Amino acid sequence: MLYKRAQTAILTLTAAVLLPAAPAAVFLSAAPAAAAPSLLPAGQARMILLERSGGFAGERTSFVVDRTTVGGRPALRMAGSRAFQQLRRSYQPRNPCCDRYAYRVTVTYRLGYRKTVETVQGTNAPHVLWDVINQSERYGVRPFTPRTATP
Known part of the structure; x- marks a missing residue:
C-alpha cells in the first residue's frame, strides 16, 4: 500500500512538472480515490x-488517546480523516445559556x-467531531494530576 501511494505521488509530481499548464486537479482526479495521495498536511x-470543562459543577477533565490506548484506534482514524481535518476551529451555539460542557x-499528527x-455540548457540529x-x-x-496538599 505504501508503495502504491509513493508511486501515485511520483506520477503526480512528474506530470505536474512536465505539464505545468494543466491544473493539478486533473492529475488527482484521474487516479482512483483510494490511491490518491492526501493533500492535507497532517x-x-x-x-x-480532549479537554472537557463546565457543566453544573464546573469540572475540568482531560482525556488522552494515543496509539497505545486500548480501543482508541477508531478515534485516531476519525481524527486523521479528511472530514475532521477540514473542520472549522470552533462550533459555538447560538444561545450560550445553561450549564453545558465545553x-x-x-x-x-505526524510531523508535529x-x-x-x-x-459546546448541544451545538450543531459535524458528526465526525462528536464521534471523536x-x-x-x-x-x-485521564492523565495523572497531582493533588495539592492541604494543611
Missing part, C-alpha cells in the same frame, strides 16, 4: 487530547502538525 493522527479537541477544534469526542471520552486515559 495525515495520520498520533494523539488526541470541549477542546487537540489532535497531534496540530489541529484544535472547540465546541465520544470515543475519546469512552476510551481515553
Whole structure:
C-alpha cells in the first residue's frame, strides 16, 4: 500500500512538472480515490487530547488517546480523516445559556502538525467531531494530576 501511494505521488509530481499548464486537479482526479495521495498536511493522527470543562459543577477533565490506548484506534482514524481535518476551529451555539460542557479537541499528527477544534455540548457540529469526542471520552486515559496538599 505504501508503495502504491509513493508511486501515485511520483506520477503526480512528474506530470505536474512536465505539464505545468494543466491544473493539478486533473492529475488527482484521474487516479482512483483510494490511491490518491492526501493533500492535507497532517495525515495520520498520533494523539488526541480532549479537554472537557463546565457543566453544573464546573469540572475540568482531560482525556488522552494515543496509539497505545486500548480501543482508541477508531478515534485516531476519525481524527486523521479528511472530514475532521477540514473542520472549522470552533462550533459555538447560538444561545450560550445553561450549564453545558465545553470541549477542546487537540489532535497531534505526524510531523508535529496540530489541529484544535472547540465546541459546546448541544451545538450543531459535524458528526465526525462528536464521534471523536465520544470515543475519546469512552476510551481515553485521564492523565495523572497531582493533588495539592492541604494543611
